[in-house]
Amino acid sequence: MNLADWLNATARAKPDAPAIFEGTRLYATYAQFAARAKELAAGLQAAHGLKAGDRVAIFMKNDPTYIELFYAIWWFGGVVVPINNKLHPREAAWIVENSGAALLVSDDGKVGTNAELPQGCVEIATGSPQWRALSSHGKGGDTPAQVASDDVAWLFYTSGTTGRPKGVMLTHWNMRVATLAYALDVDQPGEEQATLYAAPFSHGAGIYNFVFVRVGGRHVFPASRGFDPNEIEALSRHFGATVMFAAPTMVKRMIEAAKRSGYRGEGIRTIIYGGGPMYAADIDEALALFGPRFVQIYGQGETPMTITSLRRELVADAAHPAWRERRASVGQAMACVELRIATDGDEKPAGEPGEILVRGATVMKGYWRNEKATAEAIRDGWLHTGDIGRVDEDGFLTLTDRAKDLIISGGTNIYPREVEEVLARHPGVLEVSVIGAPSAEWGEDVVAFVVGRPDGDCDAAALEAWCRAEMASFKKPKRYILCAELPKNSYGKVLKTELRRKLVDG
Structure with missing residues (x-):
């Protein structure tokens, strides 16, 4: 038909x-x-x-x-x-x-x-x-x-x-x-x-x-x-x-x-x-x-x-x-x-x-x-x-991440989504995206790109304190990069490939 x-x-x-x-x-x-x-x-x-x-x-x-x-x-x-x-x-x-x-x-x-x-x-x-x-x-x-x-x-x-x-x-x-x-x-x-x-x-x-x-x-x-x-x-x-x-x-x-x-x-x-x-x-x-x-x-x-x-x-x-x-x-x-x-x-x-x-x-x-x-x-x-x-046992599916976005730091799997959820709860954060950056010591470091609210307290020190209180130390971002906006495609998806490119380009 x-x-x-x-x-x-x-x-x-x-x-x-x-x-x-x-x-x-x-x-x-x-x-x-x-x-x-x-x-x-x-x-x-x-x-x-x-x-x-x-x-x-x-x-x-x-x-x-x-x-x-x-x-x-x-x-x-x-x-x-x-x-x-x-x-x-x-x-x-x-x-x-x-x-x-x-x-x-x-x-x-x-x-x-x-x-x-x-x-x-x-x-x-x-x-x-x-x-x-x-x-x-x-x-x-x-x-x-x-x-x-x-x-x-x-x-x-x-x-x-x-x-x-x-x-x-x-x-x-x-x-x-x-x-x-x-x-x-x-x-x-x-x-x-x-x-x-x-x-x-x-x-x-x-x-x-x-x-x-x-x-x-x-x-x-x-x-x-x-x-x-x-x-x-x-x-x-x-x-x-x-x-x-x-x-x-x-x-x-x-x-x-x-x-x-x-x-x-x-x-x-x-x-x-x-x-x-x-x-x-x-x-x-x-x-x-x-x-x-x-x-x-x-x-x-x-x-x-x-x-x-x-x-x-x-x-x-x-x-x-x-x-x-x-x-x-x-x-x-x-x-x-x-x-x-x-x-x-x-x-x-x-x-x-x-x-x-x-x-x-x-x-x-x-x-x-x-x-x-x-x-x-x-x-x-x-x-x-x-x-x-x-x-779970009731058949509810929880997404962790794309396989290609998984961060392996010090031999441990870190799911960016989990870190993003914690940062998204911070009252000063409007948007966030987390990626892995190459690290000679750990294999990969966790890096968070953050868009702050205009009237929010969202500097790196505040975010570090928040994460320290909310998650295990090994999951915390090593760097917080504040930016005006996150790169997205026309469907609203954050382009993590662009964020990785930004890290390489400095």
Whole structure:
């Protein structure tokens, strides 16, 4: 079944239901949404010779065109290749070439003027004459093209923090099962809900579009085309029953803004957070201000949004004897996957850390044109995530760190997340990230990069005293580096590779 079949079914059942908004302005009903997808599909095929299985790359900020283009590509059986819009044009061009995309759609049509696109690939800008001409080729097929469940629908490129990004092949079946898992394990969707795309549509926020297309919910693209806490507040108040995906750093910014404005989450139904560490002090503060509106998920591009979930009642619970540990976890395995903790193939008992392994219907088909990396990642049917964690006797998974971020000092394992949690509780700390630095004496030293609050006491001496009182001496940072901000990618993840580079560069 084609993912676009869901749009087709909803448009037939609820043609007049509001589908897409740009800010508070109604952009399209479901009938108009489906008609536009058909029209674009016909134009893409006629003007550019695209056919089933062809890849179309998208390099743009969030706006209604994004979701229309997704469904147009699927309508004729193509593959979407969304690209992080904050990448350099050369990086975007590399993804275009690697994916073998025949067409690149961008905001301004200038990727090809700043980088060399592969021969045969055409770039068009949304709003350009070439883009508008796509509407002149008829209405297109009445129903979406037939595809196999194992056909690739979405070619997702990893962030590439350890080298060139890899193209994750996500099939129509992968995405359908991930969508069903949302309804079982994350939140109960409804047509009265409005999903707000403040996080990049190219990643997690976009993956959550399917469930709202299926139930006939509203899709809201902020007029700013990005993340603005004040805009989110206004849109949530306007639409009500608002659902959004946010990285923990985005949640933190929302809470900081709410403390200044007095906003208490009115109009927000659910904030689904994931994609990075949510420190205990931050989720405690978020719950105190907004109440039980939070759900945590843990996933990877290789099994999108679907490893574990911590439902709202568990995030908010403060009555269970182990509520603190559960709130610090990422929840229990979703219904669509199996979970194992193992080291060198040996499964670890409850409570012991090891690599997180996942098996299930949402695990990727493999890496695009990279059999070696696929064979390394998927062994005996299990996806090796590269994350370290432990599972308690009740099945709650607690993330420790990425395997590559583990610090080994004096022969002892130190998990940066543990040190970050302690520093995040300091009243003068706004943000923190901990890495290991080479040490001739110890192998590695613990180094903390800290962003202080404007009105907080956050010098190295104060932080050293805090850590001395809160953790074992061997875990304490050897250095505290105060900085104005932490380097992040467009999804809010702290780039520890950049922090390591800063240490090398001095």
